[in-house]
Every structure is written in structure tokens, then in C-alpha cells.
Amino acid sequence: MKKTVPLFGSVALVAALASLAGGLMLRQATDTNTPNTHRQIPTLLASRDVVIPETDYFQQIVDLLKREYVAEVNDDMGLAIGAVRGMVISLNDPLGQFLSDRQFPVYQNMIQGEFEGIGVDLAFESAPSDPAKAESEESTARGSGTIPRLKVVEIVPGGPADNAGIRLGDQIDAVDGRWVVNSRELEEFRKMQAAAGTDEASRKRVNEARRDLQEKIKNSMMPARAREALLVGTEGDVEVRFLRDGEPRTVTITKAESTIPIVAKQRDGSISVRVAQGAAQQLRPMVEGQKSVTIDLRNSGVGNAEEVIELLNVLAPEGEYGYLIKERPGDAGEPLKSARTGNGPVEVRLIVDESVRGAAEVLALALATNRSNRLQGGMTAGLPYVLDVVALPDGSGYSMSTFRFSAQPNATLEARR
Amino acid sequence: MKQLLGIIFLAILCLALFVIGYGWQDIRQGKAPSLSQPGSQTLTHVTFNISPSELFRENYARIASDYVGNVTRKDLTYAAMSGAFASVGDPHTVFLDPKMAKDFASETQGNFVGIGCRLTPDPLGAKVVRVFDGPASRAGVQAGDIIVGVDGEVVSGTPVDDIVSKIRGEEGTMVRITVLRGEEELNMSIRRAQIVMPTVQHEVLPGDIGFIEILQFAQPTARQFDQALESLQAQGVKGLVIDVRNNPGGLLETAIVMLSRFVDRDVVVKMEERGSTETARTQGGRVTVRDLPVVILMNEESASASEIFAGVMRHYNKATLVGEHTYGKASVQQLFSLRDGSSAKITIARYLLPDGTDISRVVDEEGEYVSGGVHPDLEVKPNEDVPREFGKPETDPQLQAAVEVLLGVRQVPAAATSASPRSR
Numbered sequence: 001m002k003k004t005v006p007l008f009g010s011v012a013l014v015a016a017l018a019s020l021a022g023g024l025m026l027r028q029a030t031d032t033n034t035p036n037t038h039r040q041i042p043t044l045l046a047s048r049d050v051v052i053p054e055t056d057y058f059q060q061i062v063d064l065l066k067r068e069y070v071a072e073v074n075d076d077m078g079l080a081i082g083a084v085r086g087m088v089i090s091l092n093d094p095l096g097q098f099l100s101d102r103q104f105p106v107y108q109n110m111i112q113g114e115f116e117g118i119g120v121d122l123a124f125e126s127a128p129s130d131p132a133k134a135e136s137e138e139s140t141a142r143g144s145g146t147i148p149r150l151k152v153v154e155i156v157p158g159g160p161a162d163n164a165g166i167r168l169g170d171q172i173d174a175v176d177g178r179w180v181v182n183s184r185e186l187e188e189f190r191k192m193q194a195a196a197g198t199d200e201a202s203r204k205r206v207n208e209a210r211r212d213l214q215e216k217i218k219n220s221m222m223p224a225r226a227r228e229a230l231l232v233g234t235e236g237d238v239e240v241r242f243l244r245d246g247e248p249r250t251v252t253i254t255k256a257e258s259t260i261p262i263v264a265k266q267r268d269g270s271i272s273v274r275v276a277q278g279a280a281q282q283l284r285p286m287v288e289g290q291k292s293v294t295i296d297l298r299n300s301g302v303g304n305a306e307e308v309i310e311l312l313n314v315l316a317p318e319g320e321y322g323y324l325i326k327e328r329p330g331d332a333g334e335p336l337k338s339a340r341t342g343n344g345p346v347e348v349r350l351i352v353d354e355s356v357r358g359a360a361e362v363l364a365l366a367l368a369t370n371r372s373n374r375l376q377g378g379m380t381a382g383l384p385y386v387l388d389v390v391a392l393p394d395g396s397g398y399s400m401s402t403f404r405f406s407a408q409p410n411a412t413l414e415a416r417r
Numbered sequence: 418m419k420q421l422l423g424i425i426f427l428a429i430l431c432l433a434l435f436v437i438g439y440g441w442q443d444i445r446q447g448k449a450p451s452l453s454q455p456g457s458q459t460l461t462h463v464t465f466n467i468s469p470s471e472l473f474r475e476n477y478a479r480i481a482s483d484y485v486g487n488v489t490r491k492d493l494t495y496a497a498m499s500g501a502f503a504s505v506g507d508p509h510t511v512f513l514d515p516k517m518a519k520d521f522a523s524e525t526q527g528n529f530v531g532i533g534c535r536l537t538p539d540p541l542g543a544k545v546v547r548v549f550d551g552p553a554s555r556a557g558v559q560a561g562d563i564i565v566g567v568d569g570e571v572v573s574g575t576p577v578d579d580i581v582s583k584i585r586g587e588e589g590t591m592v593r594i595t596v597l598r599g600e601e602e603l604n605m606s607i608r609r610a611q612i613v614m615p616t617v618q619h620e621v622l623p624g625d626i627g628f629i630e631i632l633q634f635a636q637p638t639a640r641q642f643d644q645a646l647e648s649l650q651a652q653g654v655k656g657l658v659i660d661v662r663n664n665p666g667g668l669l670e671t672a673i674v675m676l677s678r679f680v681d682r683d684v685v686v687k688m689e690e691r692g693s694t695e696t697a698r699t700q701g702g703r704v705t706v707r708d709l710p711v712v713i714l715m716n717e718e719s720a721s722a723s724e725i726f727a728g729v730m731r732h733y734n735k736a737t738l739v740g741e742h743t744y745g746k747a748s749v750q751q752l753f754s755l756r757d758g759s760s761a762k763i764t765i766a767r768y769l770l771p772d773g774t775d776i777s778r779v780v781d782e783e784g785e786y787v788s789g790g791v792h793p794d795l796e797v798k799p800n801e802d803v804p805r806e807f808g809k810p811e812t813d814p815q816l817q818a819a820v821e822v823l824l825g826v827r828q829v830p831a832a833a834t835s836a837s838p839r840s841r
Contacts, residue, residue, distance in 0.1 A: 057494055057497075057498070057756075058469075058470060058473040058474070058477075058497065058498075058501065059470050060755075061498055061501055061502075061512075061755075061761070062469070062470075062501070064753060064761060064763070065501075065502075065505065065510075065761075065763065067691075068691070068751065068753070068763045068765055069505065069507075069510065069691070069763055069764060069765070070689060070690065070691060070748065070764045070765055070766055070767050071767075073505065075504075076468075076469040076470075077469045077472070078504050079469065079501045079504055079505075080469035080470070080472045080473045080501070081472070081504065082500045082501045082502070082503055082504025082505075082782070083473050083497035083498065083500045083501040083504075084472070084473065084476045084497070084500065085500045085503075085504070085782070086496045086497050086498070086499045086500015086501065086503065087476065087477065087480050087493050087496045087497045087500060088480070089496070089500070090492065090493065090495075090496030090499075090500075091480070091484055091486070091488065093484070093485075093486075190574045191574070193540050193541075193573065193574040194571075194573045194574030202540075203540050203541075204802060206540035207540065207801050207802055210538075210540075210801070211801060221785065222783040222784065222785055224783055225783055225785065326485055326486075327485050327486045327487070328486065328487045385485060388479075388483060390476065390479070392472070393466075393467075393472065400479075400480065400483065400484055401484065401485040401486075402483045402484065402485055403485055404485050
């Protein structure tokens with residue numbers, strides 16, 4: 001039994017940030033319930049034939065910690081949940097995320113259009129929007145882990161954040177004066193460092209930038225914390241600094257409950273639809289017998305996969321509408337089908353923008369495979385995934401992308417990541 | 418072939434168990450799965466009333482099979498183990514996957530040696546702040562040089578730790594460094610060798626203040642410290658600055674011997690191990706410093722034995738602490754080798770200050786600081802625009818402040834306690 005000498009190397013800025021991150025690679029965004037994806041596509045159950053060679057690994061680790069750790073380790077469930085958390089975070093899931101016990105119930109309500117906090121949904125964004133930047137992003141990721149940025153991906157119309165002037169795509173930079181850590185700033189600092197000249201002035205500039213960054217890190221919070229601070233709770237003020245086109249702005253917002261109705265007739269005759277439980281049921285009488293309808297899918301990003309099928313059954317004539325696929329070879333995917341009996345619209349116009357993600361985006365793209373339907377507005381988010389939602393015993397939980405929409409079966413899959 | 422059949426059989430078994438388990442669980446929750454009625458279920462999976470092991474296995478299987486993208490079982494297992502370790506809340510208790518374990522082993526056990534200089538971060542690479550007796554000094558490296566390249570690779574913008582590991586290597590091998598001296602760029606080839614690092618350096622500062630820098634707590638440190646104390650006291654210094662900035666720690670025994678020069682036969686450290694607590698006392702009758710005001714300089718990179726030294730000195734009112742909040746590591750880790758090359762680094766013992774204060778850094782599952790470290794009585798930041806030179810207060814605001822405290826021209830705010838949390 002050799003004891004390692006309690007000695008550790010000097011802590012560089014990067015290491016500090018990395019330890020701040022706890023070695024985590026955060027990643028997250030929106031979601032939906034997917035109770036019966038399995039029902040719709042029974043053959044997919046076969047993919048559950050996992051033989052678990054590591055079955056007892058977890059128990060071995062628990063035993064080791066119990067035996068050796070300096071203090072008593074009693075919370076086996078805590079360790080198991082920690083393990084699940086570790087797995088979920090490691091997926092770098094484009095939409096799925098681990099949700100703390102405070103966030104999980106709020107998340108479930110959000111799916112149904114009932115918001116707390118400032119009345120937005122926030123997602124973690126770390127994929128570089130510009131492919132040219134991908135290489136340097138990767139170099140940041142190496143060793144220190146990537147800490148994503150927090151972006152506004154959905155806003156309750158007329159909710160607290162909307163009234164305060166927050167817009168889709170705004171990046172949350174600080175909450176109550178604490179900087180929301182993201183690795184892009186670190187990367188920018190590194191670039192500046194590498195490009196600096198040897199003269200006194202540029203050295204001074206780099207040193208100043210380093211000091212700023214150090215100060216920021218000292219008074220900072222991790223993105224998952226910031227998300228919780230903004231989405232949870234129905235009272236109290238919160239000061240939000242956000243970046244729009246790189247320009248910082250600060251607003252103080254009072255948290256309150258806010259709601260996006262699941263289905264609502266709008267003044268211009270269109271119908272806003274949230275892909276939440278009960279949407280199809282409410283929508284059916286409104287569109288029955290109509291030849292053409294306009295559905296506004298904006299701000300419906302958090303969705304329920306099961307409801308996609310139900311809405312297809314209302315909005316589309318019997319037939320196939322693309323596929324739900326796995327992003328891995330050897331899995332062709334399963335067709336999305338409408339089994340509409342009865343009278344429904346022949347032609348659907350869908351109003352979309354970048355807030356349309358997840359189940360809502362799957363619905364939009366599925367309907368668009370039929371030529372008589374049209375998408376209008378802006379680009380969708382490019383994240384047409386359906387998710388599974390799992391509750392854990394301590395009140396936390398997670399969501400996980402299980403399928404992605406594809407107009408074709410899984411043959412010509414481009415490498416997404 | 419037999420094996421394949423076994424796998425298929427197991428697969429079928431798992432599938433069957435899953436199907437049964439699914440329904441059974443929902444029924445036990447009092448809600449039968451509503452497969453025909455949409456909108457009556459809010460959750461797909463409810464995983465209550467199962468053992469932690471089962472919870473892990475179930476979610477492991479779910480993620481491995483259902484996630485939309487590719488997951489390798491191995492990576493998933495490693496991620497799970499990292500997550501389990503993170504939930505312990507101790508940043509030094511970590512799971513190391515095989516690659517990390519290998520890096521860690523070569524860092525701590527490898528026969529890696531350097532060239533004998535001390536580096537600090539610099540915008541252009543790494544700045545040489547001190548050159549010890551060794552290969553670098555023989556090759557002509559000077560304090561103030563900036564290392565901008567190692568073996569032909571530009572290192573500007575690279576963290577100093579990474580530069581250090583590029584320079585280090587097997588004893589006897591060569592490393593070529595490119596340094597910037599003023600406007601001039603120099604290339605030097607240097608043979609790596611074992612360096613005997615001085616661990617204590619001292620000097621008399623203006624105002625008859627003794628200055629002792631302790632670079633680490635190694636075997637010879639206590640003797641070198643005694644010599645420094647003797648020399649400074651012989652020169653009639655009126656106060657003492659002991660500098661443990663950037664001191665990563667070392668041997669606790671050494672720190673205890675050094676504390677014996679100030680504290681007589683008293684408890685200085687409590688060591689907590691699984692199921693036992695031991696106390697360590699300073700030696701009796703070995704006090705050599707009396708009636709001499711002492712300031713200890715520390716910073717965020719003072720760790721382990723450094724923090725204990727500082728914390729104990731303040732506990733017995735033997736010193737005022739100046740500088741920055743310390744790192745917060747007062748524990749011993751042991752490395753356990755696990756299967757396929759992964760390892761677990763686990764904290765097996767903790768040191769507490771005499772009053773029971775645990776200075777170990779505690780973080781939450783996001784890795785955010787919760788508590789730990791030793792807070793200074795007088796907080797002073799370094800000036801990063803001016804390179805700090807040894808024993809020159811004009812280049813070193815923290816040292817300047819320490820001297821001013823000893824000379825009585827600078828007041829220390831009252832009511833700082835050893836456990837005062839870092840302000841946020």
C-alpha cells in the first residue's frame with residue numbers, strides 16, 4: 001500500500017476552469033416525453049438486447065469507496081444517480097440533458113406549456129456554428145472539456161422575459177452579476193495570447209485580458225446552475241446580462257408563472273400548436289372538415305414525441321411521412337405513419353422559425369414530406385429529435401434523444417458530429 | 418459458437434426481463450401502462466423502489482441501447498464511474514479512465530526529469546523566474562528569458578503546465594528550447610538531468626526584515642529552514658516573512674518539525690483516517706523563534722503542507738497571513754488500479770487544523786467551490802504586469818504588504834478567522 005504524496009502541480013488558468021467544470025462536459029437543450037415510441041415501432045424493442053458486461057462494475061466501485069474513502073460513504077443511491085448523471089452528460093446529446101431535482105419538475109411542466117422563472121427555455125450550445133471554427137473548438141475541448149454557452153431557445157409570448165426585451169438567440173452572459181462560464185471566452189483569450197506581439201503594449205493587453213478572465217472566473221457560475229436560476233421559481237427578481245450580436249445588455253426580471261396555451265386560435269386565423277399532451281385532441285374539432293389550415297409551431301420546441309403521431313393523425317391523410325432513425329449504421333429506422341380515418345385538412349401551412357426543435361420540428365419536417373403542405377417563416381433549429389424522459393428516485397431526471405427524423409431511411413446519413 | 422449462442426440466449430432473456438419488468442413496474446406504481454390512450458402518462462420511465470445497483474444497470478442498458486447516436490459501452494462505463502465519483506463531492510477522489518490513468522502514472526511515477534528552472538505563465542509562453550544549479554544554468558538560461566518553443570514547437574498560448582511536461586523527459590535525453598531574451602531569439606539544446614532543488618532561500622530585506630521562501634516541504638527543508646532562521650536571527654532581524662506562495666506542499670513531517678521552532682509540544686495536526694483519528698504534536702523544547710513577529714505569504718497555489726503550516730501558525734497566534742486564499746488540499750490520496758487500465762484515486766486520509774477545521778476544498782457536482790482553503794488576514798493581489806523578483810518588495814505588492822505589516826505601517830483588518838469562507 002503505497003501512499004501518494006500529497007503534492008500537486010501548479011494550477012494553471014485552464015486547469016482552474018476545468019476543475020471548476022468538475023471535469024464535466026455539459027451539453028443540453030430541449031425535449032419531450034416519449035412514452036410510446038416503443039409502441040409505435042415495436043421492432044425497436046429489439047435494440048434493447050444489451051448484454052451488460054459491466055454489470056457489477058458499479059457495485060465494485062461502490063464497495064471500493066465504502067472501504068477506502070476517508071469518510072463514510074452511505075448514499076449508494078446518490079452514487080448510482082451520479083453514475084447516471086455522468087453517462088447522460090457524456091452523451092453530448094443535442095437535446096437531452098440531465099435535470100436536477102429542482103429542474104426536473106419544472107421541465108415536465110414546461111413540456112405542457114407551463115413555465116416558471118423568467119418564462120423562457122434555455123439550451124446549451126457548444127457546436128460551432130461556423131465549420132471553420134470547428135478545429136479550434138476541438139483544441140479547447142481537448143483536456144479542459146468544453147463548457148457550452150447558454151442560449152434562449154424559446155420564449156413565452158407576453159411572459160416576464162418577453163416583456164423585458166429578451167429575444168430568441170440571446171446568449172445569457174451573467175446572472176445576478178455572476179458570469180456564466182463558457183469555454184469560448186477562454187479559447188478567445190488563448191488566441192489573443194498566441195497572436196500577441198513581444199512589445200510592451202501587447203503584453204500589457206494580454207495581461208489585462210488574463211486578469212479580467214481570472215476575475216470573471218472567480219465570480220462565476222456553471223451554465224447548468226444559471227439555467228436553474230432562471231427557469232425555477234415564481235418570485236423574486238433576477239438580474240440578467242445577455243449578449244445580442246456580441247453587445248451586452250442588462251435587465252432585471254421578476255420571476256412569475258407564465259403559460260403558452262397548447263392550442264390557440266390566433267387573430268390572423270392561424271392556430272398555434274404546442275406539441276404537448278392533449279394537443280391533437282384539442283386541435284381535431286378545430287380543423288375537421290377544413291380544406292386548408294395554417295399551424296403556427298413557433299415556441300413549441302419542448303415537445304412530446306407521442307403527440308407527434310397523434311397530430312399527424314389529425315393533420316395528415318393516411319400514409320408515410322419520413323422516418324425515425326438512429327444515427328448509427330445498420331439501423332434503417334422506422335417510417336412515421338398517419339392512420340387518419342375521418343375528415344382532416346388536405347393542405348397544411350406551417351409557420352416555423354429557429355425555436356422549432358425536437359418533437360415540433362419532427363412534426364414540421366414530417367408534414368413537409370407531403371407536397372401539398374408547406375413550411376414558411378424561418379429555418380427550423382436543425383434538431384429534429386424525439387426524446388425519452390426518465391425520472392430518478394431523488395426527484396432528478398433526464399431526457400435523452402432516442403430518434404432523429406429523416407425524410408429517407410437511414411442510408412445516406414451524413415456524419416452529424 | 419457456444420459463446421455466440423450464449424450471447425443470443427442472454428439477449429433474449431434480457432429482452433424478456435425488460436418487457437416483464439416494464440409492465441410490472443408501472444403496475445407497482447399504481448398506474449398501468451396506457452398503451453392505447455394517449456395523453457394519460459406523463460413519464461416514460463419511473464425508476465423508484467429499486468436498488469442503487471439495479472438503478473444503475475437499468476439506466477446503463479437504456480442509454481446504451483436507446484440513445485440516438487453511437488455509444489461505446491466502455492466510454493459509457495467510464496462516464497458512469499466518473500459521475501459516481503463526482504457525486505462524492507471531493508475533487509481529489511476521481512475515476513481515471515485508462516488514458517488518464519496512464520498520463521497520471523507517468524506524471525507521478527515516471528522517471529521524468531527537467532532542466533532546472535522554475536517557470537510562470539507568460540503571454541508568449543513560459544517565463545523563467547529562477548534558474549537552479551543544473552543543466553539550464555550551465556546552458557546559459559537566465560531568469561527573465563521567455564520560453565517560446567520546445568523541440569521546434571511553438572508554445573505561445575500553451576498553459577505553463579503543458580510546457581513543463583513538454584520540457585520534462587527521461588534523464589539523459591536532450592530537449593531543445595527556444596527562448597526570447599529581449600528582442601533576441603536563442604536556441605539551446607539541454608540534457609535533462611536530476612535536479613537537486615533548493616527548497617529554502619533567504620535574504621535580509623530593507624528595514625531589517627528577514628525573508629524566507631519555502632519552495633516545497635521536502636526531506637532537507639527543515640534543516641535548510643533552521644539554517645536560514647539562524648542566519649537571519651544572527652543578523653538581528655526585527656521581523657520575519659515566510660513565503661509559501663506557489664508551494665505545492667510535500668512532506669507533512671517536515672512541516673511539523675518546522676512548526677516546532679514556533680510552537681512547543683502542542684497539537685498541530687489531526688489526521689483523520691477511516692475509523693480513526695490521530696494527532697501529531699510538535700517536538701518539545703525545540704522552539705528557536707520567540708518574540709519575532711511573523712507574516713506568512715500565501716496564494717492560491719499554496720497547498721497541502723503549506724496551508725497547514727500557515728493555518729497552524731495562525732491558530733497559535735504566531736503569524737499573520739497575507740496574500741490570497743489558499744488552494745484547499747489537506748488530504749492523502751491512494752491510487753487503486755482497476756480493470757482494463759483504469760484507476761481510482763481516492764482520498765484515504767485528511768488533515769485537520771488543531772481546532773478541527775477541515776481546509777479541504779469541497780465542490781458541488783458542478784465542480785463549483787463550496788468551501789476549503791485558508792483565508793488570509795490581509796488580502797493582497799499580485800501585480801501581474803511586473804515580473805516578481807526574489808526578495809524585491811518593489812516588484813512584489815504582496816511582499817511589500819507583508820513588510821509593511823511587520824513594520825507596523827499597515828493595519829490588518831480584525832476578526833479574520835481561520836475558517837472564514839472565501840468571499841464570492
